[in-house]
Amino acid sequence: MGHTVKDIAAALKAEAFGAVSLEVTGAAEPAAAGPEHLALAMDAKYAGGLAQGQARAALLWDGADWQALGLEAAIYAPRPRLAMAGLTALMDAGPGISPGVHPSAVIDESAVIGAGAAIGPLAVIGAGVTLGANARIASHVSIGAGSVIGADALLHAGVRIGANVRIGDRFIAQPGAVIGGDGFSFVTPETSRVEEARASLGAEASAKNSAWQRIHSLGGVEIGDDVEIGSNSAVDAGTIRATRIGRGTKIDNLVQIGHNVQVGEDVLICGQTGIAGSTTIGDRTVLAGQTGVGDNLSVGADVITGAGTMILARVPDGRVMLGYPAMKMDQYIGASKNWRRLPRLMQDVAALKKAVPLRGEDD
16 A cells, blocks of 8 residues: 655654655665655665665655755655654554454353454464454464453464463564463472572582472463563563563563563563563663573663673662673773783783792792
């Protein structure tokens, strides 16, 4: 479906110039754009690409001369990434789930399905489930007994929702996400070597038979409004209290959220991050890719971590952290400069030892 330049500008709350009635059917990078595309040239470095492509209209950086660039129409984007959010939302046709309930879907007779819901092939919805209005459920999704999902949810193919999960409105789960599986929690009848090592900070302990017994997860998961969870990520159920994900939080692919974890509002958790059980993450915190957070810790509000950070102790509000173990970013960068100097320092020490023999070396 096409959109006029005028309509796109209105959706982005941006200014449009030239032939605003011109219609485009998609977006493209400048050099690859055809006459039917809106070229995305939101930085001056893409000006050369416009000359290589065939776009008649473009989304441009603030201050660009659209006529000098040979365009028929233009939209200005003072904040390019925000414009991208609006543009992609406008042009995304969605997963194409047909209205109504597919004949192959299995829905328990006690489930409550909201008005306008669309349920795809081979979906399974368990006993006592409540599904909000206009929810879209793709193929091969399963929703466990007693779970509640709010209005306007979108569950992509292969999503697994466990039993007794509570999810707010406008929830999005990308393919393969698993919410509400049992937490990874086990115990031995006697004190285990792991417990001894933790108490002694690594002192050797005698070998023991370890017959691990599962601690079952009864607490479920609670997720606020406007949360998104990426492909193949997992949010484990709480042991007694629920694992909680706060309103507006966005979770990337391949993220592990352990049992009893409490994640605040508007948190951003990037790919391959792991958060161990019973840890708290404050509001608006951003955890970069491959961040690790130990169990039973508190990470404050407005914290930012760099990629690969390993948090092993409490982090106060507002800290910017990096490294393993995590340090304040400026301290870690300073320390890493010193680490790189160590080989030269050792060479200098060796040279000094040769020049000034230590007492007793010539005896």
